[in-house]
Amino acid sequence: MKNVRLFFKKGGPLRFVSHLDMNRVMTRVLRLSKVPVWYTEGFNPHPYITFALPLSLGFSSDYEVMDFRLDDDNFDMLKAKQMIADACPNGIEVIALKEPKLKAGKIAFATFDITFLSEANATLKTLKEFLSAKEIIVSKTTKKGGVKEIDLAKKLGPFTLGGDENNPKILSLTLPAGGEDNINPKLLIDAYIGITGGKRDFYKINRTSLLTAELNKFE
Amino acid sequence: MENSRLEQLFLSVQKPGRYSGGEMGSVYKDKSKVDVRFAFCFPDTYEIGMSHLGMKILYGLFNERDDIWCERVFAPWTDFEKVMREENIPLFALESRDPISEFDFIGFTLQYELSYTNVLNMLQLGGIPLKSKDRVGLTPLVVAGGPCACNPEPLADFVDIFFLGEGEEVDLEVIDLYKEYKAKGGTDKLEFLKLAAKIDGVYVPALYDVTYDAEGKVTEYIPKDGAPKTVSKRVMTDLDKAYYPKNLPVPFTEIVHDRAVMEIFRGCIRGCRFCQAGFIYRPVREKSPEVINREAFDLCQSTGYDEMSLSSLSTSDYSQIEPLLSEMIEWTGKEKISLSLPSLRIDNFSPELLNKMKLIRKSGLTFAPEAGTQRLRDVINKNITEKDIMKSCATAFAGGYTAVKLYFMIGLPTETDEDIIGIARLGQKIVDLYYNVDGRPKGKGVNVSISVSTFVPKPFTPFQFCPQISEDEMRRRQQLLRDSITTKKISLSWHESKISSLEGVLARGDRRLGGVILKAFELGAKMDSWDECFDYDIWMKAFDECNLSPDFYKSRERGPFEVNPWDHLDYGVTKDFLLKEYQRAKCGVTTQNCREKCAGCGANKYGKGVCFEKR
Numbered sequence: 001m002k003n004v005r006l007f008f009k010k011g012g013p014l015r016f017v018s019h020l021d022m023n024r025v026m027t028r029v030l031r032l033s034k035v036p037v038w039y040t041e042g043f044n045p046h047p048y049i050t051f052a053l054p055l056s057l058g059f060s061s062d063y064e065v066m067d068f069r070l071d072d073d074n075f076d077m078l079k080a081k082q083m084i085a086d087a088c089p090n091g092i093e094v095i096a097l098k099e100p101k102l103k104a105g106k107i108a109f110a111t112f113d114i115t116f117l118s119e120a121n122a123t124l125k126t127l128k129e130f131l132s133a134k135e136i137i138v139s140k141t142t143k144k145g146g147v148k149e150i151d152l153a154k155k156l157g158p159f160t161l162g163g164d165e166n167n168p169k170i171l172s173l174t175l176p177a178g179g180e181d182n183i184n185p186k187l188l189i190d191a192y193i194g195i196t197g198g199k200r201d202f203y204k205i206n207r208t209s210l211l212t213a214e215l216n217k218f219e
Numbered sequence: 220m221e222n223s224r225l226e227q228l229f230l231s232v233q234k235p236g237r238y239s240g241g242e243m244g245s246v247y248k249d250k251s252k253v254d255v256r257f258a259f260c261f262p263d264t265y266e267i268g269m270s271h272l273g274m275k276i277l278y279g280l281f282n283e284r285d286d287i288w289c290e291r292v293f294a295p296w297t298d299f300e301k302v303m304r305e306e307n308i309p310l311f312a313l314e315s316r317d318p319i320s321e322f323d324f325i326g327f328t329l330q331y332e333l334s335y336t337n338v339l340n341m342l343q344l345g346g347i348p349l350k351s352k353d354r355v356g357l358t359p360l361v362v363a364g365g366p367c368a369c370n371p372e373p374l375a376d377f378v379d380i381f382f383l384g385e386g387e388e389v390d391l392e393v394i395d396l397y398k399e400y401k402a403k404g405g406t407d408k409l410e411f412l413k414l415a416a417k418i419d420g421v422y423v424p425a426l427y428d429v430t431y432d433a434e435g436k437v438t439e440y441i442p443k444d445g446a447p448k449t450v451s452k453r454v455m456t457d458l459d460k461a462y463y464p465k466n467l468p469v470p471f472t473e474i475v476h477d478r479a480v481m482e483i484f485r486g487c488i489r490g491c492r493f494c495q496a497g498f499i500y501r502p503v504r505e506k507s508p509e510v511i512n513r514e515a516f517d518l519c520q521s522t523g524y525d526e527m528s529l530s531s532l533s534t535s536d537y538s539q540i541e542p543l544l545s546e547m548i549e550w551t552g553k554e555k556i557s558l559s560l561p562s563l564r565i566d567n568f569s570p571e572l573l574n575k576m577k578l579i580r581k582s583g584l585t586f587a588p589e590a591g592t593q594r595l596r597d598v599i600n601k602n603i604t605e606k607d608i609m610k611s612c613a614t615a616f617a618g619g620y621t622a623v624k625l626y627f628m629i630g631l632p633t634e635t636d637e638d639i640i641g642i643a644r645l646g647q648k649i650v651d652l653y654y655n656v657d658g659r660p661k662g663k664g665v666n667v668s669i670s671v672s673t674f675v676p677k678p679f680t681p682f683q684f685c686p687q688i689s690e691d692e693m694r695r696r697q698q699l700l701r702d703s704i705t706t707k708k709i710s711l712s713w714h715e716s717k718i719s720s721l722e723g724v725l726a727r728g729d730r731r732l733g734g735v736i737l738k739a740f741e742l743g744a745k746m747d748s749w750d751e752c753f754d755y756d757i758w759m760k761a762f763d764e765c766n767l768s769p770d771f772y773k774s775r776e777r778g779p780f781e782v783n784p785w786d787h788l789d790y791g792v793t794k795d796f797l798l799k800e801y802q803r804a805k806c807g808v809t810t811q812n813c814r815e816k817c818a819g820c821g822a823n824k825y826g827k828g829v830c831f832e833k834r
């Protein structure tokens with residue numbers, strides 16, 4: 001038995017599939033691929049799948065990381081990668097299959113690209129102003145169900161803005177991610193849209209990468 | 220609407236995966252390269268529709284043909300419906316996202332009467348005139364099939380063509396006729412409908428005039444323009460040769476039943492007198508174990524499902540259950556597929572098979588006595604005795620079970636208070652039994668859950684002549700049952716009796732109910748099978764405004780000579796047989812099942828199935 005790590009892109013119809021449902025989808029993909037996957041024992045055997053960091057419903061991602069176990073230690077990894085790629089539905093694109101380097105707990109940041117549709121009423125000017133403010137106070141529901149106020153200005157890493165004034169603007173930013181501190185970019189963007197008076201939900205979020213505390217790619 | 224905008228709108232509602240499509244196994248074609256586009260509509264949510272086997276069979280069958288593209292359409296939940304109306308998004312098919320108005324056929328499957336307002340809502344959301352007579356062009360043709368098509372009259376105003384019985388052949392015959400008609404340059408809807416009505420199993424309601432007497436009872440169905448006097452249902456005579464899908468659309472998101480389903484036979488030998496499915500799918504026709512195992516294996520291979528269940532009205536009645544299971548357990552075990560066999564009676568299994576069965580996850584212990592006393596069980600011809608139940612429970616308790624689920628109906632013909640109290644008594648006996656079984660799980664209590672539904676008389680059953688009890692009486696009997704249960708070890712649940720009441724009216728309704736359904740829909744009725752959406756007052760108002768009384772449809776005894784709104788449809792079982800069974804019911808006389816002795820229901824005319832087995 002050996003632990004392996006699958007890297008893939010998630011988009012298309014898979015954008016509407018929740019983290020919980022992804023487990024089911026990938027279980028089927030592994031089964032269809034016929035790769036010798038290690039299964040749990042019992043009446044309901046299933047592969048042992050874990051995702052490095054959940055992805056919110058509605059987000060696409062260029063860098064999803066999923067761990068599972070191979071039953072056959074010597075199975076050719078390139079071949080396995082291809083078999084899995086062939087079994088994936090439209091919307092999942094396999095990038096690599098490797099042995100894991102780091103534990104999932106090492107994830108400290110995630111990077112995102114945010115594209116605004118016209119309904120969002122976003123302009124480069126207001127975005128710049130909003131993101132450069134000294135304080136960006138939003139309320140966030142805590143795990144215990146309470147609400148607390150946080151200052152996103154303190155959490156926000158470097159950002160860049162693309163596109164011109166009239167075309168969809170692409171905002172690239174870095175936010176804390178993982179078990180320690182996790183900031184959903186929706187918090188930030190919804191706060192911004194609240195100011196512009198644009199229509200909520202009219203922006204797309206793509207998670208572009210997962211990084212360690214040293215800002216190295218998580219692998 | 221532009222896809223990226225539409226997709227952002229999906230994200231503004233609950234469960235966006237219901238609307239996005241693109242599942243594995245869903246079929247995409249180039250619309251410019253097909254001749255016929257078919258929008259297969261399930262008038263309920265995605266999660267319910269996608270759990271339905273019949274839809275998947277027809278989806279696969281249609282799409283096997285290069286000239287047809289069949290797509291799926293479901294009723295949007297109320298949150299997305301609101302968005303659709305605000306943003307002017309017409310109801311679209313999941314695959315192409317094209318509005319259903321662009322399709323040649325819009326086909327509904329009618330699984331329960333309470334979905335009728337959803338049919339209207341879906342047509343309206345698609346921008347399609349609701350009434351058949353207001354759709355003047357040839358397309359879209361609105362067609363419908365499924366069990367409720369056995370009394371299609373309440374929807375007669377809205378649907379152009381009903382398919383009676385099993386759809387595999389007749390649907391394609393109508394599609395072929397349509398292709399041919401169009402190729403010849405035909406554009407006249409009525410002309411096409413007249414041609415279609417010549418096909419066996421096709422019922423075109425517009426080709427029949429109905430007359431009523433002063434009371435409102437139907438007196439006659441008068442066929443016009445060469446339409447047949449009676450329309451017969453279609454039956455697949457050889458299930459081994461019938462199409463079975465090799466692949467299915469497999470949802471990404473969670474649905475009600477998410478697993479590979481293998482059909483093993485159609486029909487039921489039992490003849491429980493309340494059960495419509497037990498009569499309209501006659502005669503029993505089985506698939507052979509070899510075909511079942513092969514098709515099931517292929518299905519698991521192509522879908523990636525790790526769970527499979529068998530589908531039929533009563534798995535234990537499959538004549539070759541031993542050879543079937545013994546092979547199935549082998550290969551599913553090897554493939555790590557968990558097999559679920561709900562409510563399978565294993566009393567007569569060989570020791571070898573029982574041994575193999577140990578490898579299968581045990582499902583819950585369930586029984587459907589349906590009635591609380593043997594007298595009433597004889598009336599409804601439910602062949603299960605208290606002794607059977609006690610024996611199975613004792614074995615199960617000794618084997619570690621601590622929970623039993625029992626299904627009952629209230630409001631059955633001839634039911635007395637004694638029968639109601641009998642339900643509580645049976646539950647109590649099972650509780651007592653538990654504490655007397657040696658080897659029961661130590662230190663654990665027992666839970667007997669009793670689920671009660673309301674009896675609804677249905678067409679083509681011996682009880683089609685019966686009155687349905689009033690809501691007040693229903694409530695009194697429910698209270699009586701509640702009062703008769705004295706232990707916390709028994710838990711009780713039921714269905715909303717008002718919903719059953721409406722179901723009863725629609726099930727045996729006539730054409731005039733079209734007006735009531737339309738009125739109720741205009742007043743806001745939809746998703747009527749959902750407790751949170753159902754609004755009885757709306758329906759009562761609709762009946763009032765149409766000057767019709769629900770009691771006329773549900774609360775009176777129908778005489779043997781009365782013309783029922785479905786009497787011109789032929790589902791194999793004869794009215795004489797149903798009357799005879801009704802008489803026997805009243806006398807508490809049971810009827811043997813089809814394997815023991817043919818009761819002469821009439822379904823042997825199809826020339827196949829259990830009627831011709833050696834007894």
Ligand code: SF4
Pocket residue numbers: 501502503812813816817818819820821822823829830831
């Ligand atoms: S004809 Fe006889 S055997 Fe055949 S379905 Fe009817 S009762 Fe059963």
